[in-house]
Amino acid sequence: MAEILIKNVAKKFETYQALSDINLTISDREFMVLLGASGCGKTTLLRIIAGLETATSGEVWIGGKRIDHLPPKDRGIAMVFQNYAVFPHMTVFENIGFGLRMQKQPEAVVQERVKRTASLMHIEQLLGRYSGELSGGQRQRVAVARALAMEPDVILMDEPLSNLDALLRLEMRAELKGVLAESETTAIYVTHDQVEAMSLADRISVMNRGEIVQAATPMEVYRNPAAEFVAGFIGNPPMNFVVADRAENHQWRVAGEHYSGPKSDEDQIHFAIRPEDVVIAETGLDARVRLVEPLGAHLHVTCDVGGRMFRAVLDSGLEVKAGDHLKLQPQLDRIRWFDKNTTKALEV
Amino acid sequence: MNSNRLPYLLILPVTLFLCLFFLYPFFQVAGQAFTNDQGLTLANFERVFSDWKFPISLKNTLLLAAAVVPVQLALALLMATMVNRMKKGRDIVLYIWTIPLGISDLAAGIIWLAIFEQSGFLNSMMHSLGMIDRPTSLLSYKSMGMVFLAIALAEIWRATAIMLVILVAGIGLIPKEYYEAAEVFGASPWKRFTRITLPLLRPSLQTALVLRVILAFEIFAVVAALGGTLFPVLMGETYSYQFDLLDSGSAAAIALVILGISIAFTLVILRALRVPKGAQI
Numbered sequence: 001m002a003e004i005l006i007k008n009v010a011k012k013f014e015t016y017q018a019l020s021d022i023n024l025t026i027s028d029r030e031f032m033v034l035l036g037a038s039g040c041g042k043t044t045l046l047r048i049i050a051g052l053e054t055a056t057s058g059e060v061w062i063g064g065k066r067i068d069h070l071p072p073k074d075r076g077i078a079m080v081f082q083n084y085a086v087f088p089h090m091t092v093f094e095n096i097g098f099g100l101r102m103q104k105q106p107e108a109v110v111q112e113r114v115k116r117t118a119s120l121m122h123i124e125q126l127l128g129r130y131s132g133e134l135s136g137g138q139r140q141r142v143a144v145a146r147a148l149a150m151e152p153d154v155i156l157m158d159e160p161l162s163n164l165d166a167l168l169r170l171e172m173r174a175e176l177k178g179v180l181a182e183s184e185t186t187a188i189y190v191t192h193d194q195v196e197a198m199s200l201a202d203r204i205s206v207m208n209r210g211e212i213v214q215a216a217t218p219m220e221v222y223r224n225p226a227a228e229f230v231a232g233f234i235g236n237p238p239m240n241f242v243v244a245d246r247a248e249n250h251q252w253r254v255a256g257e258h259y260s261g262p263k264s265d266e267d268q269i270h271f272a273i274r275p276e277d278v279v280i281a282e283t284g285l286d287a288r289v290r291l292v293e294p295l296g297a298h299l300h301v302t303c304d305v306g307g308r309m310f311r312a313v314l315d316s317g318l319e320v321k322a323g324d325h326l327k328l329q330p331q332l333d334r335i336r337w338f339d340k341n342t343t344k345a346l347e348v
Numbered sequence: 349m350n351s352n353r354l355p356y357l358l359i360l361p362v363t364l365f366l367c368l369f370f371l372y373p374f375f376q377v378a379g380q381a382f383t384n385d386q387g388l389t390l391a392n393f394e395r396v397f398s399d400w401k402f403p404i405s406l407k408n409t410l411l412l413a414a415a416v417v418p419v420q421l422a423l424a425l426l427m428a429t430m431v432n433r434m435k436k437g438r439d440i441v442l443y444i445w446t447i448p449l450g451i452s453d454l455a456a457g458i459i460w461l462a463i464f465e466q467s468g469f470l471n472s473m474m475h476s477l478g479m480i481d482r483p484t485s486l487l488s489y490k491s492m493g494m495v496f497l498a499i500a501l502a503e504i505w506r507a508t509a510i511m512l513v514i515l516v517a518g519i520g521l522i523p524k525e526y527y528e529a530a531e532v533f534g535a536s537p538w539k540r541f542t543r544i545t546l547p548l549l550r551p552s553l554q555t556a557l558v559l560r561v562i563l564a565f566e567i568f569a570v571v572a573a574l575g576g577t578l579f580p581v582l583m584g585e586t587y588s589y590q591f592d593l594l595d596s597g598s599a600a601a602i603a604l605v606i607l608g609i610s611i612a613f614t615l616v617i618l619r620a621l622r623v624p625k626g627a628q629i
Contacts, residue, residue, distance in 0.1 A: 052528050073534035085529035089547040089627045099533035132626035150533070 002063045002076065002153035002186045003028050004049070009058030011044055011210075018044045019210045022058070026203075031180060031187045035197040036207035037233070042190045043158055045207075049188065050079050050156050063153055073102070078147035080157040084139045086131040092118070092142050093127040099150045117145040120179060137168045144176065148183055155180065157189045161196065173199060194234045198222070206230045224336065228270065228343040231336070237275050237300065237311040241338070242285065244271040252337075255285040255306040259330075261337050262346040269346060270338040275300075276313040277334040280320075284329035285310070289322050303328070380600035392601040396589075402602075405580040412496070412571075412581070413564035416503045420560060421553075423504070424511035429541070431512075432519050442516065446509040453506060457573025460502035461487075464494075464574065487574060495575050502570045507563065511556040518552025519545065521629065548629060554621045561617065562610045582606050 004026040011019040019041045026032045034042040047053035049060055051072035060068040067075045078099065086095050094101075096114045105113075118124045121141040131139055140160060147155050160176075161169045177200055180187050191197055197204050198218045205215040206229070214226035225231035231239035244252035244261065245268055252261040254271040261269070276298075278284070287303035287310060294300075299314045303326065312328055314320065337346040381392055396402055431442055448456065463469045464486050471483035486494050522545065530540045546553075568583035582602060590599035 050532060052531065072532045077532065079529070079532045081525050081529055083523070083525050085523070085525040087526060087529070087544070088629050089550075089623070098530075098535075102534035102539065130624065130626035132628055146533070 003061075004154060004186060004188070005059075005061035006045075006049070007059040007061070009045070009048060009055045009060065011041070011048060011053065012056045017210055019048075019055075022210075022212060024205060024212060024215060026186060026188065029184055029186055031177075031189065031200060031202040033189045033191060033197040033201035033204045034207055035191060035194060035204050035233075037192055040207040041210040042192075042207050046156055046158055046188060046190050049075075049154075050077055051075055076153035078150040078152035078155050080140075080143045080147050080155070080160045082159045082162060084131075084136075084143040084163075086134075086139045086142045086146075088131045090130075091127065092123060092129050092131070092134070095131070095142055096127075096146045096149050098146060113149045113151070114145075117149040120148065121145040136164055137172065140164060140172060144179070148179070151183075152185060154186045154188065155183075157187065159191055160189075162191070162193070169196075176200070194236070198234070206233060208233075223334075224345065226345050228272070228338050231272055231338070235274060237313070239272050239274050239336075240305070240308075240310045240312075242271045242273075242306045242308060242310065243340075244269050244337070255287075257283065257285060259332070259335060260348075261335075262348050264337075264339070264346055266340060268340050270340055272336040272338055273330045273334060275311045277331045278312050278314075278328040279331075280314065280318065280326055281329035282327060284327040287312070287326045287328050289320055289324040289326060291322060292320050377600045377603055380597055381604050384597055392597040393605075395595075396585075396598050396601045396605070399585075401580050401585060405582050405585050408579055409565060409567065409581045409583075412500065412503070412567060413561060415496075415500050416507075417557070417560055417564055419500075419504055420508045420511055421557065423508050424515050424556065427508075427512050428515035428519050429545070431516050442513075445512060448506045449509045449513075451506065452569070454569035454573060456502055456506040457570040460498060460505070460570070461573050464498045487578075489578055492578070495579055498574050499567075499571055499579065502574060503564070503567065506570065507560065510563075511560055514552050514556040514559070515549065518549050518556075521552075522548045523629070550621045550623050551628075554618060557617045557621070558614050561613050565606055565610050565613075 004024075006022055006024040006026075009019060009022040010017070022041075022045060024032075034045060036042045044053060048055045048068070051067075051070065055068060058068070059066055062076055072079075086092075087098065090098065093114055096117060097110045100110045100113060114127070115124065118127055121144055123138060123141045123145060126134065126138060126142075131142070134142065140163075143160065147157075161172055164172060173196060189197075189200060201218050203215060203217055204221050206213045206221060208229045214221055214230050216224075216226075221230060222234055225234065225239065228241065231241075242254050244254045244259075246264075246266070247253045247258055250260055250263050251258045252269065252271065259271065261271070285305050287305045289301055289303050290309075291302040292299060293302075294316060297316060299316050299318060299320060301312045301314055301320055303310045303312060305328070310328075320326070337348065338344065339346055382388055382390070384391055427445060431438055431445075434441065451459070461468070465471075466483050466485045468486075470486065471480070474480045475483055485491075487498060488495075526544050526548070527540055530544050535543060566583050567581055568587065571579055571581050571584060583606065586599050586602045586606070589595045589602060
């Protein structure tokens with residue numbers, strides 16, 4: 001069992017508050033992705049779990065044992081670094097076996113595990129090579145194999161695919177998911193790439209300014225964002241926001257239409273809808289088309305709705321051009337509402 | 349201008365400089381070493397090798413290098429590691445440690461002579477502490493160990509910093525991620541030093557050792573100041589052939605012997621610390 005418990009963790013670098021009061025539980029064998037823009041604290045949190053950074057306050061528990069005072073090697077973790085950190089002066093074999101050698105494992109165990117993880121990552125033919133003789137993708141495989149060879153309780157990954165080219169990233173992403181699912185380790189994966197997060201994660205923790213804004217399954221994060229930040233960060237193009245004015249009986253006036261929404265005392269709140277959740281109809285939001293981008297499968301249409309930019313993903317068979325007036329009808333069960341001041345989601 | 353020729357044009361001044369001030373004198377010295385009034389000969393070498401002081405000065409030079417260079421290497425590594433760990437005041441410490449580099453070797457020898465001679469600091473300190481009854485002559489033929497120690501100390505004090513500077517630069521080139529990876533995978537600080545720092549520092553170690561070993565074989569002024577004629581070394585012999593015995597043929601021959609030893613050791617160091625292809629940072 002390697003459940004991870006993060007309790008009230010905060011980190012301050014001199015005057016800069018990198019993390020404030022992080023609380024997170026990661027279940028055994030769960031694939032947790034920490035997602036956020038650069039500077040949001042996701043890497044700092046990972047490094048605190050790894051033991052490469054010390055939290056200013058708070059506790060970290062792995063498998064029912066408090067580990068925040070232990071050195072990295074006694075935490076039952078292994079890590080894959082952003083720049084691979086494959087030791088250049090050692091062969092692939094020595095790299096993968098490094099941790100096992102440090103643990104003074106018997107030679108037979110080292111041989112067996114290195115060969116097994118190397119074949120799992122399809123690099124068994126490279127065992128005698130140095131890292132200077134490997135491609136970026138091969139180095140990445142060595143870095144993953146080195147972590148897996150430790151048979152850790154928890155595997156930590158810091159943007160492991162960000163240095164690979166686009167095609168290789170797709171391939172490694174799928175492979176990583178398969179290999180990690182099979183290894184039955186708990187995984188924490190840091191990325192700024194929302195597509196990577198969506199495709200890999202069991203759960204995503206979306207981080208912003210040193211806080212976890214939402215921790216939920218990819219679909220939950222996508223469908224029911226807990227705050228405007230999450231709605232705007234996830235999805236490409238991101239969710240649309242339109243100002244809604246109070247009418248009577250939980251009705252809200254949005255760009256010339258009325259929709260039933262939350263019971264709020266505010267006079268104005270935000271109406272939100274994903275770009276792909278609108279269709280052109282007889283009635284709906286008043287929209288003036290500004291820009292049309294035909295992408296083959298879809299049309300990306302940028303409009304003006306209630307004085308704000310609004311993006312819609314429409315069927316590519318439609319004839320739409322800049323300057324058109326459209327009525328965009330939202331799919332009613334996909335409408336979300338946010339408080340204008342706190343930017344938090346409002347319950348209907 | 350043809351861009352293919354530009355690099356050659358740019359290195360032309362340096363090449364001319366080296367030919368004029370290095371290659372030309374080198375061939376002149378080699379010529380002197382292998383000739384005398386009768387033409388081509390090995391007589392100069394025979395005279396040098398048959399001199400009773402040659403084996404002593406060769407032994408002294410090698411012993412001194414063997415005693416001084418390893419200590420300097422260890423010290424320089426230790427100091428470089430310490431400097432690299434420092435967050436504040438790093439530059440100031442580095443400047444202070446490199447001050448001896450700015451002092452000429454003869455001046456350094458005289459400074460240490462002021463410590464070790466009969467009326468020197470060491471004697472007066474031991475005397476005032478009551479450890480000795482009267483000042484003694486520390487640097488005499490009766491205490492050759494002390495002479496050797498004084499020369500070694502002066503050399504270590506004077507010339508460790510040149511290795512330090514090279515190693516500090518070299519350690520700075522090693523990416524931090526390697527240390528973090530090593531730490532995560534269970535390497536203790538000592539293992540991180542031996543398994544990461546040392547192997548990745550090989551190019552810098554090569555440079556530092558080659559430079560230091562060559563200079564160690566050329567030791568002269570410090571020995572002259574502290575040991576005088578008590579402790580003959582190869583460079584001192586070269587000097588005395590040239591200026592005391594006015595025998596420039598033998599001086600050239602012994603200079604070539606020093607060059608030969610330096611080249612041999614350089615090749616050994618380069619070979620021992622070479623980095624396999626594909627294993628560079």
